Amino acid sequence: MKSSLFSRFAVVLCIFAVASRAPAQQEAAGPTAPASALATWQRDLLQLAFTAASKFPLQPHIRNRSRAQLQVVDTCFELDAAELAVGFARDIADWRRGAAYADFATWCGRRGDRPRALRYLQLVDDLLLDEQVGKPAQEWQRDFVVLKQARAWAALGEAAKADAAMQSIDPDSTHAVDPDWARTAADRVAGMTIEQGRATFAGIDREFPAMTLGQQGTALETIASLHARFYADEALRRLAEDRLTRVFDKLPPKLRLDAITRLVRTAAANSDAANAQRLVADMQRVVEGFQWRAEDRVPELARIAELRCLAGLPDRGRAELDAALADYHEHRDEIVDIYRAATLRAVALAFFAIGELGKAHDLLASVFEEGMENPNSRPRCDDFVATCCLMARRGVEPRAAMWTRLREIVEGLGEPW
Amino acid sequence: MNIRLTQGLLAGLSLASLGTAQIVVSSNISTSTTWTANNVYQLANTIYVLPGASLTIEAGTVVVGGVADATLAVCRGAQIFANGTADAPITFTSTADRATWTGGNPKTGTFRQLANNEWGNLTLMGSAYISENQVGTNSAAPSSTNYADMEGLAPATPSLNDYGGGNDNDDSGNLNYVSLRYGGLTLAPTVELNGLSLGGIGRNTQVDHVEILNNLDDGIEVWGGTVNFKYVSIWNVGDDAFDIDQGWRGKAQFGLIVQGFSGAGAQGSGFGDNALELDGAELCNYQPVTTASIWNFTVIGSPHPTNGSTGGDHLTAWRDNCNIQFHNSIFMDAGDNVINNDITDGENGNTGYGCNGTLTWAQRWTTAYTVTSPTNPFAAPEITPAQAYTAQTSGNLIEFRDNLFYNNLRANSYTEANARSVFTGGSGTNNANNSIVTASPITSLTRGAAATPNGVNTTSPVTFIDPTPQNDALTAVEFAPNDGFFTQSRVRGAFPRGNNWLTGWTAASAFGLTSSSQANTYIAAERGGLVGAPVHFTTGNWAGGTAVTLQVENMDPNLNLGLMIWGTLPFNFPIFGGTLVPTPDFIGVVSGAGGAGASGPINVPLGLSGAVFYTQFVTFDLGVPSGEFAFSNGQRHILP
Incomplete structure (x- = not known):
């Protein structure tokens, strides 16, 4: 009895070992959908951002790495570059991979590629149970993934399955x-x-x-x-x-x-x-x-300035944006260095939004440098990824000199993290 | 089944942390750093891990502080990865404690009852939502711009003690197998540090297997945030053992609290106060407000020897709109009340439950967990995402279910519990299955001679505990939800039968306050089934020449069938929905009635001192998806 059971168990282990490798093979075998309308520079910028995110060492930074990677993947989806997104997603080493696959299934479903959508939904199911990669450790993580599964089922017209998925989530x-x-x-x-x-x-x-x-x-x-x-x-x-x-x-x-x-x-x-x-x-x-701290106030002032321009008061808006920038410089030293890039980024993108492209590019160059103020690669990488993603989303193409600097920054990411 | 063990692997019993060099840390950590186990790190003063930096601490590392302000503070935007293990915990302690160790090994040493405040503490500051009114710009409603200054820290750069923000998914790192002893820094009278301070810490931060022993002030204090706790032990702290405030919205499971004293100071500064001090928000109608779920705690008070009024304080003290559910826990030896409505913490003009149109104390016991306050409401998070209140998933905002109460002998111990229908489940409440029992729910507890360390408060300190369950604590009616965090443990109290998870890594174990036997070491790996998680325990001592029986209970009672796995190496292999702890060197079948099964006596071979074996049960269960199984905890056995 014991011997027989052991043999069966050993066989099951072997089957499991093979099965656990199957998803990667399936993932690689999908048909190629039409390329997105992503501009080459956007693709390059997102690739650079993903390369940066992937430089995080898995231990102990698996969560930091996966979060940064998913930020790039989400940007790809927002820009309708789903093939690029799912290619990136395969390199995510935690439960967030399942979230990205579910989004890809939605994208496939909306384009009528039902077989591929179903295959990725199955991959999400597998990942939800995969202790080594995708199984969420907490309920909110599972909800995050299942919610996206529900959306994918809805995109496939499977209302009952979408509802069933939603029923398992806290409203x-x-x-x-x-x-x-x-x-x-x-x-x-x-x-x-x-x-x-x-x-x-x-x-x-x-x-x-x-x-x-x-x-x-x-x-x-x-x-x-x-x-x-x-x-x-x-x-x-x-x-x-x-x-x-x-x-x-x-x-x-x-x-x-x-x-x-x-x-x-x-x-x-x-x-x-x-x-x-x-x-x-x-x-x-x-x-x-x-009363706001500078890192909270400056982005709000920049937003108001941008909206003032949109509302038909460009001169006043421009002046307010200059004031927001002056406010940043005046209070820069009060802002902890890991929050400076995000603060200045809001001003830079507001300048871009009102058409002050030269000023915006100059400021974005400064944003990348502010992101390098902290001596550790984790905040440097976080800022780099966030800025690249926002530039891709807003259509801010880096100038030639900036490309060189961006590659230098990525190259320089490493210890200490 | 009689099985003779013929295989074994001589285990190199590592003597953890035989530090060879002492590194004095006197500057803030601005560059990510790893502290390694071959050194002892001495904190020369308050050391901040600055925003953007990460501090990684290897398993087995010892950190000491020989001066009162020797503190490690992890700033908002920084991270700590304290990755200890059961065999090689990370120890934060004083030079005076270390002087009692043998060979620099933190698993040795001499317990000193009247010792605390010998170094500072460990503080983590994160960016999750908090409720706080001392910073002038803060709003009563949750906002990502709200923040607070961490008490007890006075950095030269003021922002370094900020915590709070708008990211409930805050990730401040990991604390795994961390022992914190004899801390508590006194900056000034009433300005003291807790053993572990957590301000605005989010749910992506992992805190499990953390011990606080003999701290001057609170054991663990939590201000807001969503951090979850598993396997925490808090002994002999000089104030509240587990202190909650500013809108904590997390979960906790498997906690041991042993009240007592650690110094000659007043109650609150050396003599234990409340076991659990449960505040809702800093101002009573602010949000977020504490809304949490606690399962499987064992809470042991410090009563006056003749149940006079000068022992420890309440087991649970409630303030300012706090909502917490207690399940499957043990409340025993109260110094005062088991449940007490403190009304307010006396700060900031609070008027307690029911202030400004909020729900009253009584209403919270009859109000569903889904009802959130319309006063200063928690609107959708401004940035990404997370629910504000996720810890409670059923029942009422305050409820007690499936708890045991034992040896609470003050005349007023149950007055408020009775008023809230804890034992009768009054109309509208969700209380159920709570019992006052007359047989001890834990295996053993020994107290020393009565002492009055501060000249006012008197108790008999606990000198030994076997906290594993017995009698009514061996099972429970319900078990925790399967949410990825909770273990579906169907016992009452913090320990499954025959498994003392304190063993081997805690100061309590090192100092002989609980077992240090390595015969049957608990390994968390449960995966619940139809009736909760199977429990694996071993009767008999795993010693050469003796007979032991490997047992499992809480299998699916419809099937009563499982596989007994044992091996000589740890495997930790994910399979069939669970994790297989041992290499499957041997597999046997167990069956039995009522969900219980046993291997039958196993004769442990002689002559294998130091050999290591791992055991676990994988059970067939109708409560898990097809093709999957329920898994018991694992056990590691080391032959003496």
Whole structure:
């Protein structure tokens, strides 16, 4: 009995060992989908960012490495470069690989490549149980992956499977772990009639104080979407603006500023400069209502300046952006060095957004150098990856000299981490 | 089944940390650094691991502080990787403690009851959400811009003691198998350091197998954040053993608290105060507010010898809207109440539960965990993502389920527990299966002579514990949810039957306060099934010439069938949904009724002193997906 059982167990072990190698083979064997519209420079920049992220030693930095890698992968997906993303994802060594595969399955599903989507969904299932690579150690990590699986099933038209996946997740997760779900809620707003919009708004207005985390987040997105959908309806528009600028004044300021930003962009898109300017003024009042540390204040001032330009006040916006930059320089030494690059990055990208390209490039060069202030490669790498990803997203192509410097930075990443 | 062991591997029993060089650390760590086990690192003063830097500490490394302000503080944006092991823990202690060791080995030494404040502490500061009102810019509602200054630290650059932010997934590193002894730095009266201070630490930080022994102030204090804890032991601290504040939203499982005293100071500065001091938010209506889930704790108070009023304080003291669920735990030997509504911590003008329209103390016992306060609400995180309140997944905001209460003999010990229907499960509450028992739920506890170290407070300190369960603690009605963090342990208290996870790596084990036997060392590897995680224990002592029986309980009672695996090497191989601890050198089948099975007597061979064997059970279980199995804990056995 003992011998027989041992033999069976040994066989099972062998099968397991073979099976555990199977996913990698399957992953490599997929058909090639059409290339994305990614510009060559964007592809090169993301490749450089991923190379940097992958230089983290696995031990003890597996989580730092995987987080940085996934940031690049997410950027690829945002830029519709899914093949590049999934190629990168294969090198992620923890549960985040499953999250990336689920996103790829969604991408395949939306393009009608059902077999490939199903194969990657199966890979996600395998990874969720894979103790060595993909099995999440905590519930929120599993939720993060399963949520993306649900979206993939939805993309395949498998509503029942999507719902089943969602049923296994705490409802609060739906907004918290994946903003895309909030955008899905916003998509639903797009199909509403004005009566439905009013009813939805009234419901939010009534329930908001008692809402849970996920519900409040979705509600803010929905308000912003209703504002955009029914901008022509003055009553509804005013209600939305009033809620976000005044009534919900207990919300954290950054959250309110994020929401009002959407309203400003909507007003500008509707050529309603006066309203956009009024909303920017509201944002400024929110900022002025709090005392901020420099690393929190400067990005908000830059955002207001950028939106001021968008609202039709370019001279004032430009002056405010100069002031934000001056504020950064004045208080730079108060900012811990690992937060300086992100602070200055916000100013640089605001200059790019208002069309001051030369200034933006000069500042971005400084951003990379600020990211090198700390003597350790972990924060250097984090800043480098974040800046590269944002440049790719915003369409900021590095100039020739910057490419050289970026490669030097990546080359120089190493001990001490 | 009679099996004679014929294979063995002579284990090189490593004497951990035989440090050969003493490195004095006197400057902040700005460049990522590794401390290695062949050195002893002496903290010359408060050392900050600066933002951006990582400190890696190898298994077996000893860190000592010979002066009171010798502290290691890991700044927000820095990381620590203290990767100890059961065989080679990382030890933070004083030079006075080290002087009692034999050959520089932290697994030796002499326990000194009246000793603390011999060095500082270990502090980690992260960027998760907190609730705090002392910084003028902070908002009452959660915000990524809210932060706080870590108490007890006074850096020359003020921002170095900042903690808090908007990243509940904060990753400040790992603390695995870390022993912290005799610390607590006094900066000034009432300004003391806890054994382990965690401010704004997020759920990506791993904290397991951490011990605090004889600290001046609290054992572990948690300010906000979402960090989870597993396998923590807190003994003889001079204030609260496990102190929670500013909106902690994590989970904890397998915790041992032994109250007592470690110095001649007042209660709170040498004589233990509350075992668990549970604050909600810094101001009572701020958010986040503490909302947590605790499973499998063994909480042992320090009563006055005749149950007078001057022993230790409460086992659980509740303040300022704190919400915590206690499951499958043991509360015994209370110095005062087992549950006490302190109303408020007396700070900042708080008025306690129910302030400014928040839920009252009583309402929280009858309010579902899904109900979050509309006052200063926790809106969606501004940056990425994470739920604000994830630790509780069922029941009510405050509840006690499946807990045992033993030897709590003060006249008022159960007054508040009764008022909250802990034992009767009153209307609307989710309390259930709690019992006041008359037979000890732990195997043994010995107390020394009564002492009044500060001239006021008196107790008889614990001198030995076998904390493994017996009687009603051997099983439980429920077990923790399978969420990737909790172990589905169907016992009450912090230890599964026959498995004392303190053995071998803690000061308590080194000093003889609990077993130091290596005969049956617990290895966490459980994977729960239909009725929770199978428990593997061994009866008889694994010594040459004796008979032992390898046993398992909590198998699927419908099948009553499992595989007994043992091997001579650790394998740790992921398979069938679990982890196989031993190399499968031998496999046998066990079956039995009621989910229990046993190997039958095994004769341990003679002449293999030092040989190491690993054992584990893999059981067939209808509660796991097809093709997968339930797994017991592993055990390592070293022949004496």
